[in-house]
Amino acid sequence: MEEEVSYSTVAFKYGPPREKKEEATIYAEVKPEAPAAVPAPIGVIMTEQKANLSELMEGMRILENKTAKLRRDRGDLNYTLGVILNFSSFPVTEYCPDKKCQPCRPNWIRFQEKCYLFYEEEHPWKTWEESRRYCQNETADLVVIDGLQEQEFIKNHTKFYFDRCHGYWFGLYEKDKTWVWIDGHNDNLRFWTNETLGSSGPCALMIPRSNPTQSWDPADCVFLNKFICEREALIRSE
Structure with a gap:
C-alpha cells in the first residue's frame, strides 16, 4: 500500500532591501600652526x-x-598758627589788609623770620623798663640779637638823634655781674663800645653811627631813649 504524500506550500515574502544607514562623517577643522x-x-x-x-x-x-x-x-601753617596764638586778640586788619596776609604789621620791618619796630617818636622817650612794656603791649619784646648779621641789620636802621650819648634800648641787661638776654641766655657777642658815654648802668643801649661790633653802651636804665621791638613774622620766608 503506497504511502500518501502531502505537499504543503511555503510562501516567501520579499520586501525591498533594507538600506544601510550611512555613517556620519565628522569633519575637523585643521588650523595651520602659528609660527613660533x-x-x-x-x-x-x-x-x-x-x-x-x-x-x-x-x-x-x-x-x-x-x-x-x-x-x-x-x-x-602750623608756624603761622603758633604766631597767631600768641595774641590775645589777633589784629587781622593790620596783618591782612584786603584779605591778603603780610609777614609784618605796618611800620614794622622784616628781616629773615622776624619783624622789627624801631621806635622813632619825639621826646619824651622811654626808660628801659618802659620800652620793654611798650613792646610787650605790642605782643613783642625788646630785640634779642643772635649774631653779627642781625646786629648789622639793626645798626643800619638806627639813626643819630639828640646827641652821641643817646641810642636805642634793646633786650640785654646785667644780672649778677653777667650780661643776660631777656630770653634767658648769657651774651657771648660782646659788641661793646670802647668809649665812655654818659652814666654807666646795667641796661644795654645801642649807639648809632658806630662800628657794629663796638656799638653797645652799658647805660643807666632810667635814661630816656628810643628802642627796638622784635617779634616773629606771621609768614615764614621761603
Whole structure:
C-alpha cells in the first residue's frame, strides 16, 4: 500500500532591501600652526627695561617733591598758627589788609623770620623798663640779637638823634655781674663800645653811627631813649 504524500506550500515574502544607514562623517577643522615667536634681541629688551625704570624713577621723584611741598606747607601753617596764638586778640586788619596776609604789621620791618619796630617818636622817650612794656603791649619784646648779621641789620636802621650819648634800648641787661638776654641766655657777642658815654648802668643801649661790633653802651636804665621791638613774622620766608 503506497504511502500518501502531502505537499504543503511555503510562501516567501520579499520586501525591498533594507538600506544601510550611512555613517556620519565628522569633519575637523585643521588650523595651520602659528609660527613660533621670535624673541626680541637682548639689546632691545634692555633698552625697554631702562625706559620703564627711568619712567618709574621720574614718577617717584615727582611724588617725593609733592610730598615734601605738602610737608613744608603744613609746617608753615602750623608756624603761622603758633604766631597767631600768641595774641590775645589777633589784629587781622593790620596783618591782612584786603584779605591778603603780610609777614609784618605796618611800620614794622622784616628781616629773615622776624619783624622789627624801631621806635622813632619825639621826646619824651622811654626808660628801659618802659620800652620793654611798650613792646610787650605790642605782643613783642625788646630785640634779642643772635649774631653779627642781625646786629648789622639793626645798626643800619638806627639813626643819630639828640646827641652821641643817646641810642636805642634793646633786650640785654646785667644780672649778677653777667650780661643776660631777656630770653634767658648769657651774651657771648660782646659788641661793646670802647668809649665812655654818659652814666654807666646795667641796661644795654645801642649807639648809632658806630662800628657794629663796638656799638653797645652799658647805660643807666632810667635814661630816656628810643628802642627796638622784635617779634616773629606771621609768614615764614621761603
